[in-house]
Amino acid sequence: MLKTSMGLFILLFYSSSNAQLCSTPTIGEGIVSNCDYCQCSQGISPMETGSTGIRFDFGSLYLGAPYNGSSRLRNSPDQNESFLTNRLTIFYRISSSPITLSLAVPYVTRKSHEPSSDIVSAQTFESNGIGDLVAQVRYIEKQYIDESMVAYSVGVGAKLSTGRSDVKIASGEYLNPDLQPGTGTTDILITGSGFWSLDRTGLGANITAGIVTGRGAPSSDGGYHKYGNYFNGELTARYRIVPEELSEANLSLTLGLGGETRAHETLGGSEIAASCGSIIYVAPGVKYILSTRISADAVVQIPVYQYLFSDPVNSEYQLGESYRFIAGIQYSL
Numbered sequence: 182m183l184k185t186s187m188g189l190f191i192l193l194f195y196s197s198s199n200a201q202l203c204s205t206p207t208i209g210e211g212i213v214s215n216c217d218y219c220q221c222s223q224g225i226s227p228m229e230t231g232s233t234g235i236r237f238d239f240g241s242l243y244l245g246a247p248y249n250g251s252s253r254l255r256n257s258p259d260q261n262e263s264f265l266t267n268r269l270t271i272f273y274r275i276s277s278s279p280i281t282l283s284l285a286v287p288y289v290t291r292k293s294h295e296p297s298s299d300i301v302s303a304q305t306f307e308s309n310g311i312g313d314l315v316a317q318v319r320y321i322e323k324q325y326i327d328e329s330m331v332a333y334s335v336g337v338g339a340k341l342s343t344g345r346s347d348v349k350i351a352s353g354e355y356l357n358p359d360l361q362p363g364t365g366t367t368d369i370l371i372t373g374s375g376f377w378s379l380d381r382t383g384l385g386a387n388i389t390a391g392i393v394t395g396r397g398a399p400s401s402d403g404g405y406h407k408y409g410n411y412f413n414g415e416l417t418a419r420y421r422i423v424p425e426e427l428s429e430a431n432l433s434l435t436l437g438l439g440g441e442t443r444a445h446e447t448l449g450g451s452e453i454a455a456s457c458g459s460i461i462y463v464a465p466g467v468k469y470i471l472s473t474r475i476s477a478d479a480v481v482q483i484p485v486y487q488y489l490f491s492d493p494v495n496s497e498y499q500l501g502e503s504y505r506f507i508a509g510i511q512y513s514l
């Protein structure tokens with residue numbers, strides 16, 4: 182648990198030091214926003230999925246202002262991007278072993294609203310469809326020390342290249358890679374988690390590292406667009422507000438502190454200047470356990486710091502996050 186927490190704070194320090202994961206950029210590719218990280222992040226703690234069951238969750242991500250480093254720039258109200266993800270996850274615990282398998286199937290809707298070439302009117306681009314499936318295997322261990330419970334989890338998996346990455350617009354050009362249902366890559370995922378609870382209080386931490394492999398999505402500029410490696414983590418405190426004594430049904434408030442950092446994207450093997458960056462956010466939420474089998478939760482992630490690399494020479498900037506909302510319901514056998 183201590184090592185996991187230290188890993189998160191290293192991430193936060195690392196993120197606030199101008200995203201040193203990124204090297205010197207060499208090429209630009211218009212306005213490029215962050216991709217929808219929701220389907221790669223762990224969402225609910227692996228501690229909650231150490232059994233067989235099913236989960237449905239909904240995620241909404243809105244990008245509404247360009248950034249130059251950590252400075253938010255003035256933005257036209259016509260320029261924004263939104264990402265909606267409906268995701269069904271099936272998880273299966275192998276007999277009485279500590280091994281849990283999971284498969285997440287997302288359906289995504291991605292939309293961009295931006296000024297047209299004449300600068301007067303605006304144009305909208307949109308796509309939807311099955312996104313990239315995520316398959317994982319986790320080892321989960323729990324133990325009780327006096328009156329407290331301590332648990333940890335480690336896992337490996339892959340974000341598979343199942344979503345379309347070659348959708349075209351009316352002109353015949355490829356849609357912006359950020360708006361494609363899939364990324365065109367297979368990402369290797371390495372995850373770790375820890376959880377401690379005592380009476381009405383709990384403390385958990387999650388980290389995920391993604392290693393991007395494959396050529397990426399085809400681009401009208403020639404070559405293929407490929408996202409960079411990424412790392413994210415979150416430290417979350419939970420407090421049960423009702424009832425005072427532990428029972429089958431209970432309601433808890435949660436508060437998280439998280440961060441995320443990504444390496445530069447590439448186009449045809451060359452780095453894109455207006456890509457790469459880091460974010461730190463706070464995440465208030467609520468968790469309601471209806472019974473030993475059914476639970477529901479909701480959380481909103483509010484950015485408190487963002488550093489996004491840009492290309493001022495070519496007037497190319499990334500859109501920063503305004504908010505992210507995730508809610509879900511889970512049934513366990």
